[in-house]
Amino acid sequence: MTRPAAASRKVLVAWDGSLAAATALPVAKLVARQLGAQVEALYVASDAQDREERGSLLLREAKRLGFGLRLATGDAANEIVRWTEEPGIVLVALTTHGRDLEVAYRLGGVAGRIVARTTRPVLIVKPESANTVRGLKRLLVPVDGTPKTAAALHPVMELAAALGAAIDLLYVAAPDQKAPEERGSVTAPRYVDQPQHEWPEWAAEVVHRLATCCAGCPEEVPVRIFLAQGEVGDEIARFAMDNQEDAIVLVRRSRFQPERAKVIRSVLRQTSCLMIIVGGEET
Amino acid sequence: MPDFQPRHPAADPRDEMFEGIPDFGSVWAEASDRTWFLREDDYEPALEHDLESRFSVGNGFLGIRGSLDLPTEASRPRTYVAGLFGLRPGPPALSALTPAPQAFGLRFSFDGEELNIGRGVVKEHSRLLDYCSGVLRSIWRHQLPSGRIVSLESLRFAALAKPELAVQLLRLQMDAPSGVGIFVYEVNSSILIPLTDASPVWQTSDGTTLVSCMRLVRLQVDTAPPSSWIEPPGLPESLRCAHELSILQLTSYGIGDEPPAAMEQARTALRNGRLSGLQGLYESHSRHWRERWQNSDVVIKGDEQAQEALRFAVYHLNSSVRPGDPTVSVAARGLTGDGYLGHVFWDTDLFMLPFYTFTWPAATRSLLEYRFRTLPAALAKAHKLGFRGALYAWESTDTGEEATPPYAIGPHGEVIAIRNGDLEQHISAAVAYGAWQYWQATRDIPFFLNAGAEMLLETARFWASRAQREKDGLYHIRGVIGPDEYHEDIDDNAYTNYMARWNIERGLDAARLLSRRWPGRWQELLAKLALSKEELDDWRTVAGSIYLPLDPTSGLIEQFSGYFGLEDIDMASYEARTAPMDVLLGPERTRRSQVIKQADVIMLLALLPDASSPELSEKNFEYYEARCGHGSSLSPPIHSLVAARLGRLDLAGRYFHQTAAIDLSDSMGNSAAGLHMGALGGLWQATVFGFGGLTVGERGLAFAPHLPAGWRRLRFPLRWRGRQLAVDISNEPCQVEISLLQGLPMSVHVGNSWQQLRKGQPLTASFRCREEGT
Structure with missing residues (x-):
């Protein structure tokens, strides 16, 4: 992998709209600052209605929090994996779980599928300890x-x-x-x-x-x-x-x-x- | 693009510069015999350091790692000059073998495109170390990023006949006419400091040693006549070549305390090399190697892997020593890597020396002269610790002063005390053992009178002062480290105590011999060493009353006081491990357990086979073999030797192959830092003393062979008191034949009796083919 120039680096955050998944956002921002990169969040709606209703809500929330949000529709894992391969993505941030809590493995179904298929490094954040993160030194x-x-x-x-x-x-x-x-x-x-x-x-x-x-x-x-x-x-x-x-x-x-x-x-x-x-x- | 195939040198009759050099193609064709060639056909950057150690060439003065001709970031190219010690910055600052300026350092570009194995496509890359002639060859065909194909064939050697000289021949061939750029890279070691800008002399960082390095190069472009000799700064920056460019490089070294002497040594060697030419250098080098092989080749029929391992071992042992120079010894990793900082340990005296003593006595003499030269430092060390006599440095460099650091910095930055330098005192007995065995094998009277006797007396004196009489009336040695370094600061280590007694007895033997045969010299030594009759009487008392820990009930020798009370761990449950036992158990639990790092009591059985009966030896071997973690490369060969003597042939064979794998397969994961010279010497001992059944006594040589299954035949030469012998052992039928090739008749113990061996009248005896466990 050729190292992208700082200006074009992006940290992609997969956000399913849950509070748990949102804990990855400040962590991603911290890491992105260290990298000189932009944070880009992605919400994958299950269908057009979800995109319209929940998507609009999340766009407003993203704006309030100060990061860009992309919307996609389809199978969450497939779409996120596709987006992770976009040029400039140097890191993908996920939480261990979001809406589809899967405590047994501490790696949710969607998260697990993303990790299993993307070629990018994936940063896994545990929601309960996200606020203790101090960067990646x-x-x-x-x-x-x-x-x-x-x-x-x-x-x-x-x-x-x-x-x-x-x-x-x-x-x-x-x-x-x-x-x-x-x-x-x-x-x-x-x-x-x-x-x-x-x-x-x-x-x-x-x-x-x-x-x-x-x-x-x-x-x-x-x-x-x-x-x-x-x-x-x-x-x-x-x-x-x-x-x-x-x-x-x-x-x-x-x-x-x-x-x-x-x-x-x-x-x-x-x-x-x-x-x-x-x-x-x-x- | 059609695949470009280079032609081979010496195919062109006009090629006068390379006349007499075996054709690359023909050498490669013969190289299927892995017992005479070490071959590597892949280029894998992660393996480079390991391969560089294995493919080293050397002559005892120079050691050149088998790095790529054009090294990359994956390489650790090194040229070592024996004795070039400097201070390595700390903490702690340590005396260390300092790499010399690189022997070879040319690079090339083709129409501006650099030839680098890391850029473009490797079409073919092979390395071939020819043990027989001590020459490393390589073939490399490479596609540059532009698509053009270049090939490089090379050979190099450290001249055995002219030890200050390294020779490299390169032949570049290209698929189209090119402007070939030549440039010199990293000619100088970064650790050395140039003495002046103008002179080819460098000094070590502490300024204690100087090394001079000089070079000459000849070029041949296509079929034009070769150029005259050029000093590298005068090389043309670019040459126009139609197809081919050949380069012959001679590099010479000199070492010393003063620049003129170092420069003169290098200059003389370079002048002689230039006069000899490549053909002359190659022929004399090959001739010297043939002679070495005649005196040391061990032939094994029926086990190709074993044969391969022995040739590898004998090649590197022969490459590592230079008789006639008492200022240097063979380090634990020889001149093949930075490992162990070029320090000399007991590996030399007990593991390597027997090979030299019985195949190349002149080499042993030099190595013992090094110990004699460092005797003042050994006397000073003993004195400093409150003892008399000579306590040799556990880690020795050029002066013989203790070079073991007092502490090391651990992985977490913690300070770890290193106690081996103070407590691993059995080194003195190891030096004495080597000296006594040399005396037995050579009867070298001048050496005995001028050096050997004094070493035996001073080491004996050390032990007599080291052992202290206690309330039980016996002499004890407390607070030492034995060969098993997992247990520190122990009392009455069996190996140490037995060897101390042996050392004192040999000191007394030397005294007796001197007083009877050379009374004049004896008087001189008595005066020089301030040795009195009373002191010798004390030695006798100590030797007769030293505590020897043998349990009469079990027949077991306790490794040290309290050992049998330690936790007994079942090693079988750790059989699949890849990590050493002290890593798995942790240092504290290891110390509290009976797990041992390496042969300790078993080392004693190997060195002093008469110290216990065969039955007791068997019992002790059984007990300690089961508790040994083999955390040292020195352990498996000693287990192989003792197992073979005991007739445990399957086990002996397994340990033999385990020893062979240490460097040939990097089974311990640390060959990158250099070869394990002690293990290579141990492999020879396992073969000759173990399977060959050779024991050495005052009366002469005795043979009780035990060949392992699969070995149809074992042949090896021996030198004994000016004689040349050949030993030939076969398994079908089980028979040993001993021939005297040169020298006066002698007695040999074979077939249960002493017999007279005469030239032209080989002795033949049958031996019982023993099965495992019988």
Whole structure:
């Protein structure tokens, strides 16, 4: 993805008119200011009558709140995905739920379908914690050590450069973790008991291999690497909270079918932190 | 556009500059034998650092990572000069091997379009390291963004016959006449400081060491006669070529404390290289490599992977040392990467040295002379800690002063105390072990009299002062770190105590030998070291009363006091892990558990096979193998060696392949920072001491082979006290044949008896083909 010039950058907010979904708007405004971008909201009406009645209401509300609102009609997820592919969209903001509350996964049906299909990074906001957001200065990026997952992070690296944000890579070692078969993958460092040698060498190599070579991280983005141990979702959530990360970046490797995307679901359940989800090669 | 295929060099009889160089095409055709060639046919940026380590070329003075001929941001090109240590800024500031100016640094453009592997389409890219001749070749065919096709074929080597010299040949071929731009990039290491603008000399950041680097280049455009030698600043900026441009580059280095000496070394090497020409340099280099292989090649029939691993190991071991220079040693990562800052550990003395001792004694002598040269620093370290004798640096650089940092900065910015420099004292016994084994294998009297004996005496003296007599009447060594670095500040580490006793006994042996055979030298040493008869008596007392933790009931050696009381964790439940145990358990729980990082008691069994009976060795191996996390590359080869000696051949084979994968498959994920030279030496030991069944005693060599399933044959050469031997072991039938190729008759223990081995009369003996678990 070529980084669009600041003037043409847009943050798209999907707004279903609910109060819950509206909590994404101030967050989007904050992030857009950081990016030098415009906020554009989108309401997808179910039919002409809905567009006429609710659409008009929301247009007035948007004007009052000071952002532009586009109206579309049709299937909400399909329409939003189509709009996310418009030129200049660098980020799509959604709340975990709006009108179609789906507490079990903490990722609503429409939201889930958008995340599963758009090629743009999606910022997921939890309505209940939206007012604590202070911007995106530190992004926690868990990595599984594989080049393919790292390559999927390229849009986030570009986003981090545009945001002026720093990246904290996190590698979580789990007891039953098998070595990735993918060539060029990295696993945990072997000798953390000699921190004067192995740790800095491993850290430098992982940053080089995953962030620079695979994800194409721009030089100006500061990148650090951390190591944790335990169940992956738990550790990501714990680390984000302990280190006051502004957002957790996760790579989607599935379309949220049942029994898939366990890490994303686990992190969503456990943390109120913002999340950015990017699409990766599906497995 | 038709696909452009380059022609191969040396195909043109007018090509005088490249005469005598094997044709690229023919070398590639032979390269299907992976046991003699390391080959990589992909270009994957994420793998570059790892491949650069593996494809390194070196000669002990120079080490050149196998980076692309035209490196990219994905590359970490490095040229190292042995001994070029400078201060790496902290915190903490550390003495570190400093990369020298790059050996090769030309770049090219075609009608203004730069040739860069990251831009355009890679049509073909292959690297080929020829172990036999120590030459790295590459073929690269590339489509530039404009659509035109350019190919680059190259070879490079660090001249084994002229160690200060690096040679690179490049041949560019293009699909249409072009204006070829030539420019020099990053010739100088960014960490070095130019001494003056005019002289080709740089100094390390602390100004302690100087390196000089000089270059000459010859060009040949199409079929025109080659140019005369040009210094790179004088290279033409652009040349008009119809199809082809060849470039021969010689780069030389000199090192020293004063600019004239460093420059003279580099200048002389460059002059000699220029006089020899490419053909002469290549021939002498290949000849030296052939000689190295004659003395060190290990042949395995029936297991191609094992053969591949051994050739890789032997190639890099032979590339890493330069006999005759006592100022340098072989670092943990050799000259193949920045890892471990070029520091020298016990890896050299216990893991690499046996390979050199039994195949290239002159190399061992140099490495031991380095330890002798750093003896004053070892004496000072012991003195500083309140002991007598020599305590060698756990991490050593050029001076031998302790280079282990006192602390490190952790990932969260926390300060972590590093105690290995103070507590990992078994290094002194490792130095003594290497020196004694060299004495056994060579009977190098001048070295023994002038250096070896003194090292043995001073290390023995250290242990005698280090062990303290306690209420039980026994001598204890408290507050150390053993080979298992998961457990710090422990008491009576079995490995340390046994090795301390062994070291004191060898010190006493040296004293006895000197007093009987060289009384004059003995008197000199007594005076020099202020050594008295009473002190030697004390040593005997300590050696006879040192606490050796052996439980008579179970037959188990307790790794250290209190070890058996620690939490016993079932390692089987962590079998699928990819992370080391101390990461999974956390440092605190690891310390409170019996999980060990690497061979500790098992290391003892490997070094001192006579320290316990076969039954007790088996018991101890069984116990500790089950508790070892192999968090060190040094662990699997020692397990392979001991398992083979015990006849646990399947297990030994598994550990052998685990060792091989450390660098050939980057199984520990850290080859990017350089190869694990200790593990490569350990692989040779697992083969020769383990499967070959070689043990070394005062009377001579003894063989009790155990070949693993699938190995039909194992052949290796050995040097022993001026003799050249060949050992040939077959599995079908189970038979060992030992031949004396050169030297006087000698005794060899084989087939349960000592026999006389004479030139032309090989000894043959059968051995019992042992099955797993028998």
